[in-house]
Amino acid sequence: MKHKPGIVALALVVMVALAAMPGLAALDEAYPPPLPESSTQSVEVVDRDGKLLRAFAAADGRWRLPVRLDKVDPEFVRMLVAYEDRRFWQHGGVDPLAMIRAAWQMLRHGRIVSGGSTITMQLARLLEPRPERSLTAKVRQMARALQIERRLDKRRILELYLTHAPYGGNIEGVRAASLAWFGKEPKSLGLAQGALLVALPQSPERRRPDRYRERAKAARDQVLARMAEGGFIASGEVARASAVPVRARRLALPALAPHLAQQARWLRPTEQVHQVTLSRPVQKALEVVASEAAQRLGPDLSVAMMLADVHTGEVLAEVGSAGLLDVRRSGWIDMTGVPRSPGSALKPFIYALALEDGLVLPETLIEDRPASFDGYRPRNFDLTYQGDVSVRQALQLSLNVPAVRLLQATVPSRLLGRLHRAGVVPVLPRDKAPGLAIGLGGVGVTLKDLVQAYTVFANNGRTVTLGDGVTGRPAAAAGRAMFSPVATWHVSDILSGVAPPRGTARLPIAYKTGTSYGNRDAWSIGFDGRHVLGVWVGRADSAPVPDLNGITVAAPILFDSFARTGLKFEALPQAPAGAVRIEAADLPSGLRFFTAPDAGLPQVGLHEPALHIVYPPDGAHVDLGLASGGAVQPLMLKLQGGRPPYRLLANGVPVGEPLRSRSGLWQAGGIGFSRLSVIDARGRSASISVYLE
Template identity: 60%
Template sequence: MKFQRKILIGCGASLAVLAGLVFGLDAADKAFPPPLEKAGVVSAEVLDADGQLLRAFATPEGRWRLKTSVADVDPRFLKMLVAYEDQRFFDHSGVDPLAVGRAALQFVTNGRVVSGASTLSMQVARLIEPRETRSLSAKLLQFVRAVQIERRLSKEHILELYLTHAPYGGNLEGVRAASLAYFGKEPRRLTVAEAALLVALPQSPEGRRPDRHFETAKIVRERVLMRAAVEDVLGDGEADRAAGDAIPTRRLHLPAYAAHLAEAAIRKEPRSDRHSTTLRRSIQQGLEHVARETAAKLSPRVSVAMVMADITTGEIVGEVGSADYFDASRSGWIDMTRVNRSPGSTLKPFIYGLAFEQGLVSQETIIEDRPADFFGYRPKNFDMSYQGDVSVRQALQLSLNVPAVRLLDAVGPSRLMVRFRRAEVRPVLPPNEAPGLAIGLGGVGITLKDLVQAYAALANRGQPMRLGNGIEDQPGLIDGEPLLEPTAAWHVADILSDVLPPQGSRRLGIAYKTGTSYGYRDAWSVGFDGRYVLGVWVGRPDNGAVPGIAGYQTAAPILFEAFSKSGVPITPLPAAPAGAMRIAQSELPISQRRFSTTSSGLISASTRERAPQIVYPPEGAKVDLGARSGEISPLALKLQGGRAPFRWLANGRPLAEISRRRTSEWMPDGAGYSTLTVIDAAGRAASVRIFVE
């Protein structure tokens, strides 16, 4: 009994000691945890809409360390890595006893280190807590840290820490940075030979760098391939074939696209390591290449900026703030997509759109291009010559100044500015000035981004879209009234689609307009197809004059080349909306055959009679015609005054018959805003804007 009691007492004491030891180790583990927070410092990345890297920023200590997950890497690389570095990685708890025993036996037998016993977990411990010297105490600490890490993290998480922090020579850390620097691609697309080289480099990153030690890199790559073949990671003959692949001999630059946007992303969220944009890297590459190449042919101080957007979503898919961000002679650090400049003639299409919408003109209406005086404002054409009588279509295609000012005088500069506000586009007027006729020829300031946003609405049948790059602004539909009615927008696009391409450029099936600001300071060109809109600006960031630049000769060729190099297929322009068509000059109502203005801004053969006035429907009325149910009823139209016969127009399109009665009917195409106009025999007009429900 006494003997049994002693045994029980001894067992209890042993258990107490063991429990105390376990408790002490657990307490020590909690008191001295591994510094995993150091593993959280990675390079900030700016990504395109598909998650592709646009630009990375080095860590504060100057390292290229791109966060890498298991999914980011080719599975064969992971298999080769485990086979070469830590065959029992998924079975041990941080330290591999078999590997330790083997290494110790080899050391005793050979008197030197033949193979190491470091597991991937131990290597992670060393990477996040570098040792200053190679000593037994440092190795023991590594053992302890590896066990601690295994207690806290999953095997996949440990692998990801290795993939992110493994050294690859110089300031490269992690397999993504190495793959981009040596092969110019992400590691998910590695070949067998490339994967083998990246498995071998971290063991001696400086001594095995392929760009400095080619033969050594080749030897260690073959060593990894042989091990992978022995472990059945590779198929028959695969290692031999991979051994014949070339080895890179130089280090590449990491992707560095969209410099201005990338800097803006870092300023906005400096603590984030991933910033997503709406850009498409392939499009961005093409636009930057065109900007850089074309700027090299221009004056050293001249820069190029571009914005390309998807008109269906408002997403900016390409954005170039300057020809070269690092070119000081061109002030490359200035983002010229966000700087207000004079737009030249690029606002003219919107003037014509308003004139079409109000029924003042049709495409074949004759308009005068002769010297004119608008209360002291005397616009002149760019080439200082005049064409005489031209059609409205020709006037817009030739970008004649006097006809544009005549139409702006009729529709009203303030109304044009209101329409821009519908698209959230806000041209900047000179201080203390009200909108005047000069805005039609560039007498306002506007950014390239805003100008492209206005054209996006034009290309989108008048429906405004908010353009955004995902960082500075978010894309999306702008609720409210359209910038222009669909029929008016179609007429403008139809005219611009027939403008001849610049010399040396082939037809692309796009509609486009050019502009040159006063004093040859800015050259512009904006074009669109059925899906994308692209704007180009050329000039000096310091607003200096550039003799010889012009929208058609300088910016338009860049527009056409950029559209081609962007890689996007040309989408045909949309078909005309219901009822919209070109009408021959001989078939136009007499009041639309020639445009001329009096002080009222409209044609007037006589002032003795009272001008026509629409009494029903009233201005701004909401009229329920059953559009929601799908069975639309006709709308009664009533007018007073004027001289018969009367021509009615709906959204700029003449109704079927000329009537001598003061009542008529109109069958809407559908719900939404519409503009109704009546023109009498004397050419006097009246309009109302209504909403059909």
């Protein structure tokens, strides 16, 4: 201890000598200080607003998050400078007055009362640590402090100190410390919290709150007392802050969106900060819902979710599993990208195709009875049948036989073609042509596929290409038309009337559920006018799960998630031109959908030729005088085959009285394309699109 005054005096001499050396600049350039590179810091993944989603430990295993001074509570900064280095903003890296004061106090008390190191000198020691405490080490710190002050301004020096200061264990820097000890960013520190973070770097291991809570509290209260003595804070504030208990538990740093965060690192391995399109509050809410649901469902089931913005194609939340480190749930597998059977979740696209073709209207009657389609005999989920139901009821009740009837009429390959338009490439069984089973889940799609496909119902029939969540907004969010606006509006209108799950409040959304064969996958996809949210529940190993289904398992999670995102619900798209909601009482009597007789049943009337519209041909341009302003001629329709009477529908709306012969007239309402459909007495139909001018 006796050599300490000599050390301080010699250090002062060396400092003055260094400042006066003519060759200091050359020496400084030859031996620059080891200023840190950004690669020594933790990698961050932040959301669309810059909020921290996940941090990865630095290469040396330490949590070392970069600090910006404008993101730190200014009262904490003021307290730190007042406690550690009162003349920080004035000195040039070494404070002679502080060192003289420290030497004098040591002479008077026979021990070190206060140190003479500046914040810049402490930063030098942190950047170039040496275990020994010697004269040489002290001189080196002073020299390095002078070098650092020549290169960096005061704010940057303070930022580097607040990035590298030790706070116990492998925590370095005030951001990591604030998150680990208080669970929040240092922008909004309380007085008691700030005082603790001022005290910890002086003896980070002996004052760790999770191990030595009483020591941590004593050190914190000492900082508060000194601040009061110096007039920096009022004594009443000190009493209130000292009464605040010290948390004795270290918190985990944010680890939201683990699958997407890891993907961001793989895609951009050299970047330190990855900004993704997710919204932190929404992501956190969905992860909580997924975790709670998984706990209720059992140890082997996982939950995946994806929420997308229909207008931009951006992914706002993505939950790959119910827990990354959960071994029984195989939580490391990102189930948003694994092809699984969608069950009935593809049915809305079958109905959209049939509505677009003019084969049915929402109130058209369709049979739900046992049927065989070349040996394929679909059955309803509950093994019961409803008889004659409207198309609206068939979709809302997710009846299987009506969906297969419509798919047979619209052709399975056309359904796949429309899915391809949406950017969805379903996985078919090897060496198998698309058959009727694809309408009930006999195909593989991913959760992201389904969310992307369902965007057409909230986007007036146009596809929306979803981004990957990592590289930003897709280059072209709006793709090609998948279905007509009228058809997609009708489907949205039907799905908006589906009853919510039992015990769940109704929300202003439309939704559909699905359950795969063998109860392996449960789905629920919902949308409002701006967002599409998809939910998958099942086992990662595809094992069957008794009682797993979309309506009782996945749908409640969907509604809970929508309610807890905090997002404002937006109205579903309004009815486009030509879309009219027609009540059943206003439809012509006996308007039914008819398919070919079932195999094995009596074949009555098969000698009748198929129904065709022979004039005008499909796609024709017909001049009716609409553009000239003169007399407007009616459109002549000529039919072939089928059985009269014939019911004519223009753009999905019944027109006039039934035709008793195979020709008739229709008075067009305006210039442009019109969709004309004819349904005969047995429910068979034919449709064309013509341009009238």
